[in-house]
Amino acid sequence: MAPGTIPTFLLYGEDLGEIPAQFAHIETIAARSSLLDWEIGAHRHLHSVQILLVSKGQVTFRCDGRVETLQGPCFMAVPIGSVHGFQFQPDTRGYVLSLSAAFVARGVDAHDPLLHMLTHGASGEVAPGAVARVDWLCREMLAIQADWRLPSALFLTLAEALVRSLEAPQNEAPPAQSDEARLSAFRQLIELHLTEHRGVEWYAAQMRVSGKTLTRICQRAAGCTPTEMLHARLLLEAQRLLCFTNASVVQVANDLGFSDPSYFSRFYQRLSGRRPQQDKSSATGRS
Structure with missing residues (x-):
């Protein structure tokens, strides 16, 4: 398995093989x-x-x-x-x-x-x-x-x-239905295009709404801006790769679509308060 790859399975420990449409x-x-x-x-x-x-x-x-x-x-x-x-x-x-x-x-x-x-x-x-x-x-x-x-x-x-x-009562009232549905669509698009570093306007166009509308949806339903949501997801993926794989900081930067490892390090530190090498060293020390 490549050093920058988190183990991925359909069923744990088994080769993926052909992915059925429904299983x-x-x-x-x-x-x-x-x-x-x-x-x-x-x-x-x-x-x-x-x-x-x-x-x-x-x-x-x-x-x-x-x-x-x-x-x-x-x-x-x-x-x-x-x-x-x-x-x-x-x-x-x-x-x-x-x-x-x-x-x-x-x-x-x-x-x-x-x-x-x-x-x-x-x-x-x-x-x-x-x-x-x-x-x-x-x-x-x-x-x-x-x-x-x-x-x-x-x-x-x-x-x-x-x-x-298994459904348990929610502690908080859910966001408005239309906001929640569109927020879910935005999250799905982020998963599909995470490493492409698309802008908010591009995502809004895919959803057939304006950038301002997408911003209002995210602020009402998630309490953050679309950019903050995109950056949080990128940071989470970076942390996963640093903690759960043998990939170097440079490899993680490349895997996530950052052309400049130095910019990736600044991005990571700005969002997490730590340098990526610190988290990589901590994860290595625990293994």
Whole structure:
């Protein structure tokens, strides 16, 4: 694997191969983790969201720098692209559900908690009233799973019922529907064109709105400007590459589309307060 590459899988540890348009897969936690000393190393999925469900035991969950230890029954939802890993208490019981990006379209509208969970991530306890239902849904999906590259309508329906069983009340009222929908579209465009360093007006044109409108959307729905959102995403990707790969600072700068490594270093320090070499050295010292 190239030094500047974060391990990327459809299913952990397996070659990507051809990416099916729609897929859905479930397995027990033990099926893979027990063979790896109950630890799944840092990696990401660029074509799927993942739902981890612990029915009994303990997991330490790492996702994009956040670390959380949870006791079963609990769950974690990992959005597309997030660098994550798990360390389980031996003999932990539960399931890992992987769903293609197409599954997100099951969100009814931009207000739908399912859409929010799958695009923003979530974690927490399974509500006491939902524990038996969640366990039954997982066992039923495991029983009917055939070709995970061609999931049946029943499997997908059960998967949706499972995700909706995990929905927790939001602490804050969601942004206006139209703003949230357009903000989601902007975030998707950022993911597709992150290293091209496009300007705000270019993104606005792709969304068929003006630059001023895009700015208002971001400020109302996310509390920042489009440029701040673009820069924050670039910084996050730089931190991922510095912390989770063997790439040098110069390689990271090149991978992210910076033609001048010195400018990349100034950009990184302005946003994070640290030089990229400091974070690279810290990550190397921890490994």
